[in-house]
Amino acid sequence: MLETVNKVHDESRQGEAYAPAAEQDMTLAKKFYIESYGCQMNFNDSEIVASILQQEGYGATRNFEEADLVLLNTCSIREKAEQTVRKRLTEFRKFKRDKPGLLVGVLGCMAERLKSKFLDEEKLVDMVVGPDAYRTLPALISEAETGQKSINVLLSREETYADISPVRLDSNGITAFVSIMRGCNNMCSFCVVPFTRGRERSRDPLSIEAEARDLFERGYREVTLLGQNVDSYYYVNDDNTETINFANLLERVALISPLLRVRFSTSHPKDITDEVLHTMAKHENICKYIHLPVQSGSTRILQLMNRTYTREWYIKKVERIREILPECALSTDIIVGFCTETEEDHKDSMDMMEFARYDLAYMFAYSERPGTLAARRYQDDIPEDVKKRRLTEIVTIHRVHSLEAMQRDVGKTLKVLIEGESKRSKDDLFGRTDQNKVVVFPRENYAKGQYVMVKVHDCTAGTLLGTAVEFLG
Structure with missing residues (x-):
């Protein structure tokens, strides 16, 4: 492993x-x-x-x-x-x-x-x-x-590169990332980002809208609003007459066109608000997918990580998301083997995986990073063989949940944005659903950048397989 x-x-x-x-x-x-x-x-x-x-x-x-x-x-x-x-x-x-x-x-x-x-x-x-x-x-x-x-290597409290139009590298011409803020104020004890990227700075919303609109006019059909913690986006104009929070920004980008899909990443559980969730529910073109890193299912370990929430609080946040957005897909980050993690702490993480049943998970064994709070305060005392075993157990649980999430869509007809040709066959196209699931289907006369309805008839652990049944434009 x-x-x-x-x-x-x-x-x-x-x-x-x-x-x-x-x-x-x-x-x-x-x-x-x-x-x-x-x-x-x-x-x-x-x-x-x-x-x-x-x-x-x-x-x-x-x-x-x-x-x-x-x-x-x-x-x-x-x-x-x-x-x-x-x-x-x-x-x-x-x-x-x-x-x-x-x-x-x-x-x-x-x-x-x-x-x-x-x-x-x-x-x-x-x-x-x-x-x-x-x-x-x-x-x-x-x-x-x-x-x-x-x-x-000087860090800045102002730099956002808002006036620079990025050159899209390795682009498929359909999906693009738009940076909305830089830096991070969350001092998670395991993370180097506050030290390598500095404090949070939110970008001028007009420049964000302009970049997203320009992408749409050039044929792009999906933008992902990007930041270390997008939910803490907060912009105040020069004369203090207007403030824009993340929910406001999300709506402004969504209103560019109903044909422009909007995603965002990454969310800190403490900052994602009901206002954001209701904005997502209000606009069909804001994808019902949230990356909500849990990091650990143990309240004790979360406190050592300085995550500022408890296990119970996170569970309530997941329940709130599913109350407002019943079809929302969830993904997460989780770390095993953090300093002093016991078997009971590890069991709490596995139980959290069973509760949340994430559609997608990024799973890691703890790796101490020099300069972090954890490196200064705690001993990296979990043996590597224990970390690997715990990681294997977490991965095993997630694979079951991931396959179940794919299987739930078999038989459904889903809206798909076509991103290009399948890697496995030039006769097939692939795209993504609103929930960020990959769908592969016969090419026929369709082309990338188009929206189609696809009837799903089968799946693998990572891909839905179907047939396009309706062209949406």
Whole structure:
């Protein structure tokens, strides 16, 4: 059993890293290559970086051997992710010996956490750029081109990149992420995000609406509003005459067009309000899907994690969601083997899985991250074999629930937004339901970007199988 287990849909675009695709001028003289790791915020940041580089005359390439600039946008959430990045940087350093003019840079959370260590101790890169310093990339590149090691990892209380139109990388032309805020004020004891991404800053709602509207007018049919904790979005205009909370923002984006689906991620259980739930119920095009990380089913462990809610409180929140949105799908994050976790604590987590019966779960064994509150306060005292066994037990429970969730849709006719061709057969298309379930069906005369009603006749653990029975436009 791997230390980390991610339950993913069969037809999803997944993977730890990607290189840029075609929404660029490939004739530009200089080329950049970028790989992104970790959360969707990192992938979205890479699209901001691509826009900044495009303005500097760089075009994208999928082949790092063609690149003048290689960037790794990194994640510090788990030790495995950092090890993967170090391995890739070592490979690029070897390649750089045969291409002396090549510049290599590390971006994102690892850059913020490790700072000059990459430059001075490990000598793996030419540039180190934190998440709030991407506007300085042109100056840092110029500095690195002179042979100087360049670094900017300063965090900002204002930067949201609201005026930068992201270049969509590896885009299917149908779905896109729109960042609505940056940073996090929740000091969960296991998490490095407040230290690597700084405090919460909410983006101007007019710029969010403009970006979403532009995407719709260019043919995109789904946007995901993105933030470390979207429910705490709160914007006050300059003259203090208007305040916008997340429910207000969600509605404003939904009103752009009934043909534009709206999703959001991620929610902190303490912040998702009835107002948000009622807004979701009011608008058909706001997807009935909520990612609601529980992290642990034990109140004692939740307190050590500084999650600010109890087991009982979380259960009531799930019940409230299902009261207002009976068909809402739920997904979660859960960590096993956190400091001092007992078998009774672990049983509480398994019981929570049985109660919530999540449609999708991202399940992890605890990995201590340097600099976090947990690393300073607690001992990582659960043996690795115990962590792995507990993770296996959680995964086993979830697989049953996930299959049951898919089986409940067999026989139903569901609205599907077509995202593209199935990976398994060019004769089939795939899309997603409102509840974020992947559906595969015969191509016939349908095309991506269209809405169709699909009659589901079978399923696997990760995919619904059906036949399109009605074209919706």
